[in-house]
Amino acid sequence: MKPDIEIYDTTLRDGSQGEGINFSVADKIRIAEKLDAFGVHYIEGGWPGSNPKDIEFFQLAKRKSFRNSKLAAFGSTRRKNLPVNLDDQVLLLLAAQTAVITIYGKTWMLHVKEVLNTTADENLAMIQDTVRFLKDHEKVVVYDAEHAFDGYKDNPEYAMASWQAAEKGGADLVVLCDTNGGTLPRDVTRIVEAAKVKLRCAVGIHTHDDSGLGVANALAAVDAGARHVQGTINGYGERTGNCNLTTVLPNLELKMNLRCLPEGSLKKLRELSDFVAAIANLRHDPRQPWVGSAAFAHKGGTHVNAVQKVIHSYEHVNPETVGNTRRILISDLAGRSNIVMKARELGYAIDNDTPELKTILNRVKDLEHQGYEFEAAEGSMALLIRKALRHENAPFKVDAYHVSLRRDGQNSACEATVKVRVGEKRAHTVADGDGPVNALDTALRSALIKFFPLLEKVQLTDYKVRIIDTGTGTAAKTRVLLQTTDTEEEWSTVGVSENIVEASLQALVDSMEYALLKGA
Ligand SMILES: [Zn+2]
Numbered sequence: 001m002k003p004d005i006e007i008y009d010t011t012l013r014d015g016s017q018g019e020g021i022n023f024s025v026a027d028k029i030r031i032a033e034k035l036d037a038f039g040v041h042y043i044e045g046g047w048p049g050s051n052p053k054d055i056e057f058f059q060l061a062k063r064k065s066f067r068n069s070k071l072a073a074f075g076s077t078r079r080k081n082l083p084v085n086l087d088d089q090v091l092l093l094l095a096a097q098t099a100v101i102t103i104y105g106k107t108w109m110l111h112v113k114e115v116l117n118t119t120a121d122e123n124l125a126m127i128q129d130t131v132r133f134l135k136d137h138e139k140v141v142v143y144d145a146e147h148a149f150d151g152y153k154d155n156p157e158y159a160m161a162s163w164q165a166a167e168k169g170g171a172d173l174v175v176l177c178d179t180n181g182g183t184l185p186r187d188v189t190r191i192v193e194a195a196k197v198k199l200r201c202a203v204g205i206h207t208h209d210d211s212g213l214g215v216a217n218a219l220a221a222v223d224a225g226a227r228h229v230q231g232t233i234n235g236y237g238e239r240t241g242n243c244n245l246t247t248v249l250p251n252l253e254l255k256m257n258l259r260c261l262p263e264g265s266l267k268k269l270r271e272l273s274d275f276v277a278a279i280a281n282l283r284h285d286p287r288q289p290w291v292g293s294a295a296f297a298h299k300g301g302t303h304v305n306a307v308q309k310v311i312h313s314y315e316h317v318n319p320e321t322v323g324n325t326r327r328i329l330i331s332d333l334a335g336r337s338n339i340v341m342k343a344r345e346l347g348y349a350i351d352n353d354t355p356e357l358k359t360i361l362n363r364v365k366d367l368e369h370q371g372y373e374f375e376a377a378e379g380s381m382a383l384l385i386r387k388a389l390r391h392e393n394a395p396f397k398v399d400a401y402h403v404s405l406r407r408d409g410q411n412s413a414c415e416a417t418v419k420v421r422v423g424e425k426r427a428h429t430v431a432d433g434d435g436p437v438n439a440l441d442t443a444l445r446s447a448l449i450k451f452f453p454l455l456e457k458v459q460l461t462d463y464k465v466r467i468i469d470t471g472t473g474t475a476a477k478t479r480v481l482l483q484t485t486d487t488e489e490e491w492s493t494v495g496v497s498e499n500i501v502e503a504s505l506q507a508l509v510d511s512m513e514y515a516l517l518k519g520a
Contacts, residue, residue: 004258005222007245008042008142008175008204008230009035011276012057013074014242015232016046020282027279028057029064035233036066038272039262040245042142044072048096049089058096068262072100072142077126080118084133094137101134104144104177105166107159108151120158124165131169141171144206144230148176149183152191160198173202173228178217181210181240185220192224204228207243209235214243219251222258229260233276234288246273246291250322270323290322298338299329299375305337329375336361339385346382348389356388363388371468371477371496379484379491379514380507386517395516396448397421398509403436403501418443422451437463437504444508458486458515465500480504484511489518 012028015021023031028045035043045061046054061071073096078084085091093101105127106112112123127143134141143166145151145159152159163174176195178188188205195203205221205228207214218229229252235244246269252258253266273291277284286294296319298304306313307326319326328341336352339360343350350357363384364374374381386392400419405412416439417430429447433439441460449455462483467476480495480503491514495506 003041003260004227005252005260006042006204006228007040007249007260008044008072008228009040009069009232009245010044010074010206010230010242011035011232011236011245013044013046013054014238015236017238018236018241021236021280023279025053025056025060029060031233031276031279032061032066032069032071033064034272034275036069038268039068039265041069042072042100043069044074044102045096045098047074048092049075055092055096058098062097070100070140071098072102073098074102074104077103077105077130078133080116080122080126084129090130090133093134094139098139100140100142102142102144102175103130103134104146105130105162106147106151107145107162108147109155109158111147111151124161127162127165128169131166131171135170141169142173142175142204143169143171144175144177146177147179149178149187149191150180152194153187156194160194163195163199167199167201171201173204174199175204175206175228175230176221176226177206178208179206181208181214183207183213183217184211185213185216188217188220189224192221192226196225202227204230205243206230208237209240209242209244212240214241215247215251218243218248219256222252222256234273234280234282234285236276236280236282244288247289250290250317254317254321266321267323291324293327295319296324297327297329304328304341308337308341339364342381343385343389346378346385348385350389354389360385360388367496371479372494373479373481374494376481377492377494377507377510379493380510382491383493383510383513383517394513395422396451396512398444398505399426401440401443401505403440405436414439416440416443418447420444420447422448425451427451436501440501440505441508444505444512448512452516454486455512455515458484458512460511461485461490463504465503468496478503480507482507482511484515486515491518 016023032043046057048055048058073093075089075093078087078090106123131141131143145163166174203226205218205226207217229248231243231245231248233245235241249260252260270291274284286292298307303314328338336357340350340352399421403416405414414433414436419428427447427450429443431439431443433442460482464481466479468479469476477496477498478500481492483492493507493510495503497503
């Protein structure tokens with residue numbers, strides 16, 4: 001089925017120019033395969049003329065078969081005063097052996113004169129010749145008109161002539177680019193409309209987010225008749241980034257009712273967004289619209305109360321439409337409803353009249369006042385609710401511990417001893433470690449494994465420390481957040497104290513308790 005809007009992903013080219021992003025060739029292949037499975041129409045793989053890594057990417061990519069997407073190689077128009085068939089950079093585009101080639105050229109006279117140092121006519125010839133040459137090699141040719149909006153504002157006749165040069169060369173698509181990202185939606189609308197009047201080929205849009213308008217400008221262009229949208233996953237890209245496809249896609253499909261993706265793909269949006277962030281080795285932005293972990297998180301007590309009654313009262317769409325989930329945050333703003341919804345999410349049958357509810361609520365408020373944070377510690381939260389509801393005791397108790405540190409010349413050593421009690425039985429272990437927390441973890445674990453062999457496969461995956469009241473200097477309170485896994489599930493726990501070792505022990509004890517109780 002023909003889509004209403006074509007989606008052109010440039011995460012691997014424009015996106016890889018973002019600060020802190022460095023994709024290996026293998027990373028690029030993995031992302032391309034994921035984008036293909038997701039169902040974008042075009043994947044821009046890179047610029048073969050700019051670096052050997054991109055040449056290698058296209059060599060590997062041509063052995064893969066893509067089901068939904070066409071691969072595009074990116075480059076520029078020929079150099080000035082040189083026949084196109086002698087231009088190495090253009091020949092490298094053909095060597096990439098992709099079905100689609102995208103070239104960019106100049107719209108703005110300022111760039112023609114000051115950057116290219118050439119004449120108005122030669123620039124038009126460079127555009128038309130290059131497009132024609134690539135069409136003669138039976139490529140689908142996308143023409144990216146750089147600085148289209150700034151150029152049009154400066155000199156509308158010349159800007160239009162440059163786009164028409166691409167059309168005369170046989171371009172399949174002229175894409176107007178807001179390269180500097182400073183254009184307003186109303187100007188995008190006006191200029192795209194003008195292009196639609198004069199051009200017979202399809203018009204596309206490529207925007208940047210320098211004014212926070214990357215997505216808004218793409219939507220304005222679509223309203224004005226553009227039928228092709230370029231962008232990157234998570235908005236990665238130079239400076240503040242490109243038009244964010246993970247934002248623009250649900251707006252096009254769910255709000256403007258324009259079909260862009262194969263049936264069912266929009267539900268994989270959150271997963272795709274997480275995947276690309278993980279490969280880029282960047283933290284996934286929790287506040288990202290639609291796909292962020294906070295996008296459907298409810299915290300304020302009155303909001304949660306309303307959501308409990310009517311699910312869409314504080315949600316613009318159902319989170320499942322983009323593969324996201326609703327989260328109820330527990331915090332000192334928490335009302336009864338947050339606790340009830342959280343407890344239900346964790347599998348406990350509870351309602352607003354459950355007598356233990358008040359105990360749980362008071363305990364949460366008291367602990368948060370001390371500096372605990374349950375939003376990121378669902379394991380500790382689950383234990384707290386469980387203990388209150390079932391009136392049960394902990395499976396083990398740490399009676400005492402001791403940690404010693406010493407340094408002798410260059411060598412430092414840590415040793416921890418732990419005394420635990422399980423029912424009537426006691427155990428006492430000693431362990432060395434790379435630091436006090438590591439030593440304590442090892443000692444606690446070896447004491448407990450004798451009683452609970454299943455702890456063998458439980459291991460820490462992340463350890464975060466934050467100082468919470470910095471005003472008191474080294475006596476400040478410390479919050480420790482631990483992430484633990486048993487390979488089937490991952491959970492997080494929290495501890496707070498003026499003493500970092502004590503805070504760590506609390507979080508460790510919670511993480512072990514959670515491991516022991518979660519199946520029970
Ligand atoms: Zn760009």
